[in-house]
Amino acid sequence: MKTNASKTSGRAVALPKCATGIKGLDEITGGGLPRGRPTLVCGSAGCGKTLLAAEFLVRGAVQFNEPGVLVAFEETEAELTANVASLGFDLAGLIRRKKIVLDYVHVERSEVQETGEYDLEGLFVRLNHAIDSIGAKRVALDTLEVLFASLPNEAILRSELRRLFRWLKDKGVTAVITAERGRESLTRHGLEEYVSDCVILLDHRVYDQIATRHLRVVKYRGALHGTNEFPFLIGADGISVLPITSLALNHQASTERIATGIPRLDAMLGGRGFFRGSSILLTGTSGTGKSIIASNFAQAAGRRGERVLFFSFEESPNQIIRNMQSIGLRLQPLVKRDLLRIHSARPTLYGLEMHLATMFKEIANYRPDVVIVDPITSLMDLGTASEGKGMVTRLIDYLKAGQVTSLFTSLTQGGAAPQQTESTMSSLMDAWLLLQDFEGNGERNRVLYVLKARGMAHSNQVREFLISNHGVDVVDAYIGPSGVLTGSARAAQSSLEMAAVVAGQQEAERRKREIERKRAAIMRQIGGLRSDFEAEAVELRRIDEQVGTSALRLNTERAAWGRLRQADAKTAGTRRQRRPARKHR
Amino acid sequence: MEKTAAGGTSGKYVLRLFVAGATARSRAAVLHVRQLCAAELRAGCQLEVIDIYQQPELARANQIVATPTLVKALPRPVRRFIGNLLNTSGLFGGSDEVEVINSAP
Known part of the structure; x- marks a missing residue:
C-alpha cells in the first residue's frame, strides 16, 4: 500500500x-x-x-x-x-x-x-x-x-x-x-x-x-x-x-468503455457506455428505478466476467436478488460464480468511518472491477455534509486508484431541484444520470437524462425509462408542443401518429387504384383505336390491291392493244441497244 | 556450595544472588550476602551467585529485572531483595520469617 x-x-x-x-x-x-x-x-x-x-x-x-x-x-x-x-x-x-x-x-x-x-x-x-x-x-x-x-x-x-x-x-x-x-x-x-x-x-x-x-x-x-x-x-x-x-489526484485514466446493460442507455452515452474506472452518480426520488439501473449494470459487468461488489444499505442480498428476478435480472448465478458479492448493512449500524473502513476492507479483499453503492445518501446522512463529502472523496479516490468503476445511487427529496441537493457530490462524479418521474394523466412515468458525462459525447434527450418483467428499456419520450409526453400519453400520441400514417397509406392506395383504373381505361381506348386502325389498314390494303390489279389489267390490255397495233419493234429496238453497252464496260 | 540440603523442608535458607558482571556493586552485594550468611544463618545457608552476563537465560527464568537481586527461594514465601544489600534491615528479620525459623525445627 x-x-x-x-x-x-x-x-x-x-x-x-x-x-x-x-x-x-x-x-x-x-x-x-x-x-x-x-x-x-x-x-x-x-x-x-x-x-x-x-x-x-x-x-x-x-x-x-x-x-x-x-x-x-x-x-x-x-x-x-x-x-x-x-x-x-x-x-x-x-x-x-x-x-x-x-x-x-x-x-x-x-x-x-x-x-x-x-x-x-x-x-x-x-x-x-x-x-x-x-x-x-x-x-x-x-x-x-x-x-x-x-x-x-x-x-x-x-x-x-x-x-x-x-x-x-x-x-x-x-x-x-x-x-x-x-x-x-x-x-x-x-x-x-x-x-x-x-x-x-x-x-x-x-x-x-x-x-x-x-x-x-x-x-x-x-x-x-x-x-x-x-x-x-x-x-x-x-x-x-x-x-x-x-492521496493525490493522479489516477490513471482508462479509455476503455463498459456497457451499462441497457443498450439504449449506452447509445445515449456516445454508443459505448461509461469509461472504465469512472465514478457514476445516479440520482432520483424514491421509486424511480435507481437500484434497477444499478442491478442492470451489475449484471452486465458480471456477464462480462468482471467482479462486482454491491453495497446495499437498504435491502438484504436475498431481497435484492428476488426483486431483480421479478424484472428478469438473474443475479443469483453471478453470486454463485462469485462474480457478484452483495454486502448489506444498515447505515445506523456504525459510524461513517467504520462503514468506510468496512467498505475498503471488502474492496481490498474482493478486488472488484465494479463497485455499486446503493444508496450513498444513507451513509452521508450519518455525518455532516463535509464529513459525507470527505468520505465519498476518499472512496472515489481509493476506487479510482484501483481502476474500479463505481456507481453510486443517491436518493433525492422530491420538490427540490436535484442539481442543487446533490451539488456537494456531483463535482466528484464523472457521469451523472438523473431519474425523474412525471405525473400526468393519472399516472407516474419514469424518465431519464444524462446530466453530465465527462469526456464523451452524450445525448441531451429525455428518455422514458420502462420497467417490465422482461427487464428495462429506454424509449424516446414524445416531445411535442404540449410538452414531454410519457406513458399512456406517449402511447396515445404514438397511436394517433400511427393512425395518421395508416390513413395516409390508405389514401395513397386509393389514388393508386384510381390511376390504375384510368390507365386501364386508356389502354382499352388504345386497343379500340388500334383495332379501328387495323380495320382501316386492311381496307387500305384491299384498295391498294384493287388498284394494282386494275393497273395490271390495264397494262395487259395496253400490251394487247400494242400487239394489235404492232408497236413491238420499238420496244425490241431499245432492248438491243442496251446490251452491247453493258458488254463494253 | 552445599547442594545436599537443597529442597529440604528444614529451616535451611536457599539464596540466589544475581549480579551483572564483576562490578563494584556486584562485589559489594556478594560480600554482604556472604557476611550475612556467616553471621546470622551459620549452618543452614545455601548461596548461589549467578552472573547473568554468563548465563543470560537464567535472568529470564528467574524474572530478574534489576541487579543485583537476591532471591530467597526458601523458606517460603519467596522474597526478592534488590540493591547492593547495604540496607539489610528486615532481610532475614521479618516477622513471618522469624516464625518460620522458630517453628520449623
Whole structure:
C-alpha cells in the first residue's frame, strides 16, 4: 500500500524507515517508523496500543523477514498469544519458528524489597539475549510503565529508562514502546521526554453514541508526516488506518468503455457506455428505478466476467436478488460464480468511518472491477455534509486508484431541484444520470437524462425509462408542443401518429387504384383505336390491291392493244441497244 | 556450595544472588550476602551467585529485572531483595520469617 508520494518524501529527507506493514500507517508516516530508533505509542486503556505493537512485530517477521522481540510487562505469553490469535496472528507459531521471542517481564511488588543501589541490567541482559538469539531487528516494549508501579525508586528507574532508550538506539533495533496516556502529558510517567524521535497517539472517542478510534502522529523527527487524526479500525486482520485523504489526484485514466446493460442507455452515452474506472452518480426520488439501473449494470459487468461488489444499505442480498428476478435480472448465478458479492448493512449500524473502513476492507479483499453503492445518501446522512463529502472523496479516490468503476445511487427529496441537493457530490462524479418521474394523466412515468458525462459525447434527450418483467428499456419520450409526453400519453400520441400514417397509406392506395383504373381505361381506348386502325389498314390494303390489279389489267390490255397495233419493234429496238453497252464496260 | 540440603523442608535458607558482571556493586552485594550468611544463618545457608552476563537465560527464568537481586527461594514465601544489600534491615528479620525459623525445627 505504498504510494509514490510516500517513497519520494522518504528519500528527500534521507531518513531510513522501517515499514510496519500496518495498513495505512506507512502512508501517514511516509514509509514507516524511524528505523533503528524507538517510537512511543501512547493512548488510554483499550485503544489498541498492545495490538499495534504486536502487529508491528508480527508483520515484520512475516512480511519483511525481520525477527522481533516482544517484551510484555502486562500480559503473559499465553494471554498475549490468545489475544492476538483472534486477529489472525499466529504468535505461537512464530515463536516456534524463532521469528519472535516473547519475554514476559514481571516484578511482583509484594515480593520486592529495596536494599540499596541497583540498576536494570537484568532487563538489559534479557533484552540483549533475546535480540541476539534470533537476530531481531524489531523490539516492542509493552507497557514499560508497569515498572514504575513495581520498582519504588523513581530516580533510578528514570535514569535507567534513559539508558535503555539510548541502548536500543545503539543496538540498532526499531523499537515500539507503548505507554498509558497521562492526564496532562502524553504519557502518565512522561516517557515522551526520553523518546523523542516519533510519537504516535491513539485515541478512542465516542461521538453521538458511535465509538471511533483515531490515530495521530504527534511527532516524527526528521520526516514529513500526516498530522491529522486518522480513524482506524481493529478488524479481523489487524489494524487498518484510513489515510485516504492523503492521496493525490493522479489516477490513471482508462479509455476503455463498459456497457451499462441497457443498450439504449449506452447509445445515449456516445454508443459505448461509461469509461472504465469512472465514478457514476445516479440520482432520483424514491421509486424511480435507481437500484434497477444499478442491478442492470451489475449484471452486465458480471456477464462480462468482471467482479462486482454491491453495497446495499437498504435491502438484504436475498431481497435484492428476488426483486431483480421479478424484472428478469438473474443475479443469483453471478453470486454463485462469485462474480457478484452483495454486502448489506444498515447505515445506523456504525459510524461513517467504520462503514468506510468496512467498505475498503471488502474492496481490498474482493478486488472488484465494479463497485455499486446503493444508496450513498444513507451513509452521508450519518455525518455532516463535509464529513459525507470527505468520505465519498476518499472512496472515489481509493476506487479510482484501483481502476474500479463505481456507481453510486443517491436518493433525492422530491420538490427540490436535484442539481442543487446533490451539488456537494456531483463535482466528484464523472457521469451523472438523473431519474425523474412525471405525473400526468393519472399516472407516474419514469424518465431519464444524462446530466453530465465527462469526456464523451452524450445525448441531451429525455428518455422514458420502462420497467417490465422482461427487464428495462429506454424509449424516446414524445416531445411535442404540449410538452414531454410519457406513458399512456406517449402511447396515445404514438397511436394517433400511427393512425395518421395508416390513413395516409390508405389514401395513397386509393389514388393508386384510381390511376390504375384510368390507365386501364386508356389502354382499352388504345386497343379500340388500334383495332379501328387495323380495320382501316386492311381496307387500305384491299384498295391498294384493287388498284394494282386494275393497273395490271390495264397494262395487259395496253400490251394487247400494242400487239394489235404492232408497236413491238420499238420496244425490241431499245432492248438491243442496251446490251452491247453493258458488254463494253 | 552445599547442594545436599537443597529442597529440604528444614529451616535451611536457599539464596540466589544475581549480579551483572564483576562490578563494584556486584562485589559489594556478594560480600554482604556472604557476611550475612556467616553471621546470622551459620549452618543452614545455601548461596548461589549467578552472573547473568554468563548465563543470560537464567535472568529470564528467574524474572530478574534489576541487579543485583537476591532471591530467597526458601523458606517460603519467596522474597526478592534488590540493591547492593547495604540496607539489610528486615532481610532475614521479618516477622513471618522469624516464625518460620522458630517453628520449623
